[in-house]
Structure formats: structure tokens, C-alpha cells
Amino acid sequence: MSRVTVDNLWMEYGEQVVLERVSLEIPSGEFCALVGPSGCGKTTFLRLLLAMERPTKGSIRIDGQPLAREPGPDRGVVFQRYSAYAHLTVEENVVLGLEFARAPLLGRLFGAKKRQALDEVRATIDAVGLDHARTKYPAELSGGMQQRLSIAQALVRKPRILLMDEPFGALDPGTKAQMHDLVRQLWRAEKMTVFMVTHDIQEGFGLGTRVLAFDKVRHDPDAPEAYGATITLNLPLDDKPERAEIVHA
Numbered sequence: 001m002s003r004v005t006v007d008n009l010w011m012e013y014g015e016q017v018v019l020e021r022v023s024l025e026i027p028s029g030e031f032c033a034l035v036g037p038s039g040c041g042k043t044t045f046l047r048l049l050l051a052m053e054r055p056t057k058g059s060i061r062i063d064g065q066p067l068a069r070e071p072g073p074d075r076g077v078v079f080q081r082y083s084a085y086a087h088l089t090v091e092e093n094v095v096l097g098l099e100f101a102r103a104p105l106l107g108r109l110f111g112a113k114k115r116q117a118l119d120e121v122r123a124t125i126d127a128v129g130l131d132h133a134r135t136k137y138p139a140e141l142s143g144g145m146q147q148r149l150s151i152a153q154a155l156v157r158k159p160r161i162l163l164m165d166e167p168f169g170a171l172d173p174g175t176k177a178q179m180h181d182l183v184r185q186l187w188r189a190e191k192m193t194v195f196m197v198t199h200d201i202q203e204g205f206g207l208g209t210r211v212l213a214f215d216k217v218r219h220d221p222d223a224p225e226a227y228g229a230t231i232t233l234n235l236p237l238d239d240k241p242e243r244a245e246i247v248h249a
């Protein structure tokens with residue numbers, strides 16, 4: 001289970017209020033699509049969920065527990081820009097994610113633990129459809145394949161919460177459709193709670209089981225940074241059959 005509760009969250013950078021009064025109750029397994037104008041704080045919200053930033057006020061809890069201070073393996077992240085090491089193969093890149101999660105001091109696993117990790121890595125690489133590219137380097141992959149690698153790096157740690165920041169923005173329509181199928185399939189299999197930022201409303205309504213819109217409702221023309229964005233629309237897409245199947249209140 002991974003229910004996310006956000007209580008009166010505020011985020012300020014110096015004089016600039018980026019987010020204000022954000023309160024949410026997201027049931028486990030929900031696929032949230034985050035939309036809103038550029039610069040309104042969607043990425044900041046993901047960074048807060050990851051604990052890469054501390055809120056100025058308010059709290060985020062997962063299953064009632066306050067967020068750990070460090071980004072933990074319970075949260076996986078997929079960025080639009082790829083996060084793979086150029087000098088490591090697909091398989092080595094995915095292994096690295098697991099090694100850092102399981103051996104934080106040395107960053108290396110040995111013996112039976114390494115073999116177990118390799119089995120899990122190969123299963124994840126298969127799941128994202130990169131089995132034929134296991135020994136390739138990132139520069140040898142197409143955009144869609146690089147995005148699959150990025151998803152594999154996040155999924156191999158079996159996160160309960162998956163955060164995606166415009167993951168498909170740079171892909172051509174055909175590849176994007178394939179990636180939508182893949183993400184839907186993985187979400188259904190793993191029943192993760194997903195937060196995906198997108199500028200594509202159609203994508204948000206297509207993939208999401210809940211749409212969250214961020215925008216400013218308060219404006220001071222003399223001090224444009226005095227107010228932040230909040231949630232202006234929180235719409236569960238109740239008519240989607242998969243919502244009833246996967247989302248648990």
C-alpha cells in the first residue's frame with residue numbers, strides 16, 4: 001500500500017512562493033497526471049515527494065508515516081532527460097541502481113547477492129522490452145530505448161511510488177504510444193502509486209486515473225512572486241474500469 005497524504009504544503013524559495021496550501025489525499029495505486037502552466041511548481045512538487053527538498057510548511061506522509069529525510073528506494077523516478085552512465089551498458093546501468101540501494105556504503109554486491117541482483121535486473125530489462133539491447137551503451141540506443149532504460153532503472157528497486165517528470169515529452173508519436181502501453185502494463189502489474197507531470201492533457205486523461213491541475217488562484221500585480229500555485233482541480237476519473245480494479249482507498 002502507498003497512500004499519499006499532503007497536508008497544507010507550502011514551498012518558498014526566498015521571496016518567491018512557489019506552492020501554497022496544497023492538500024491532497026491520494027489512495028494507493030492511483031495514477032495521478034499533474035498538469036498546469038509552465039513554472040507553476042509541478043517539478044517542485046515531485047522533488048518534495050522525493051524528499052529532495054524540504055517544504056517550508058506542511059507535511060507529506062506515505063501510509064501515515066512522515067517522509068524519510070533522504071530519497072528512499074520506496075520512491076523511483078523517471079526524468080525526461082536520461083540518467084544513464086554513458087560508459088556502462090544497459091545491464092550495468094540497471095545493476096548500479098540496485099547496488100546503491102542494497103550496498104549504500106560500497107556500491108557493490110558480491111557472490112549470491114550479486115547473482116540475485118542480476119536475476120532481478122534481467123527480469124526488469126525483459127519487462128521493459130530491452131532484452132535484445134542488454135549489452136549496448138546508452139549512445140547506441142534510440143530515444144524510446146533510452147526512455148525504457150530510464151524506466152528500468154526506476155523499476156528495478158520495486159518502488160511503491162513512481163514519479164515521472166514529462167517522461168515522454170521528447171518522443172515521436174509512435175514511440176510515445178508504445179511507452180504509454182508499457183507504463184500502463186507495468187502500473188497494472190506492480191500497482192504503484194504514480195505521479196506523472198505532463199504538458200499533454202490528452203496523455204494525462206488517457207493514462208491517469210486522477211488529474212491534478214496546479215495553478216495560481218491569488219495574484220498581486222505588484223508582487224508576482226507573493227503567491228504560489230495550488231491544486232485547482234482534483235478529478236478522479238471514476239469511469240475508468242482499471243481505477244476500480246487497482247486503486248484502493
Ligand SMILES: Nc1ncnc2c1ncn2[C@@H]1O[C@H](COP(=O)(O)OP(=O)(O)OP(=O)(O)O)[C@@H](O)[C@H]1O
Nearest residue numbers: 013016018036037038039040041042043044045197
Ligand atoms: N532550487 C530552486 N531555487 C529557486 N527557485 C526555484 C528552484 N527550483 C524551482 N524554482 C522556481 O520555482 C518555480 C517552479 O518551478 P518548477 O520547475 O517546479 O515548475 P514546473 O511547473 O515544473 O515548470 P515546467 O512545466 O516549465 O517544467 C519556478 O519559478 C522556478 O524558477
